[in-house]
Amino acid sequence: LGAKENGRTMEWATHYKVYNKIPTIEEIHQHLALVTPDWGERNTIAIIKIPKGTDVTFISGKALAQPSKTGNVFKGGAFQIRFRDFDMNWIWGNKPIIK
Secondary structure (H helix, E strand, C coil), X not given: CCCHHHCCCCCEECCHHHHHHCCCHHHHHHXXXXXXXXXXXXCEXXXXXXCCCCCCCEEEEECCXXXXXCCCEECCCXXXXXXXXXXXHHEEXXXXXXX
């Protein structure tokens, strides 16, 4: 989520179907365990497409629950992917989360 120019590494991603099921910012924070303010604001989605045949190294699984520095717990549970090497050319565009 977000864009590298906003300080994001673009190493973490999720499938668009996850976003369709949890479309609000609050739900995204909870289900992907994006701890705020610890990790900064998440208010845009980078849409990526990896070209067929590209060699990609990644791990994937469900986001684990994470506590914030203030003691709030973000529950996790949504599917996520962690890329070893993210190619910025995979980004097709960005769109704001408006819900």
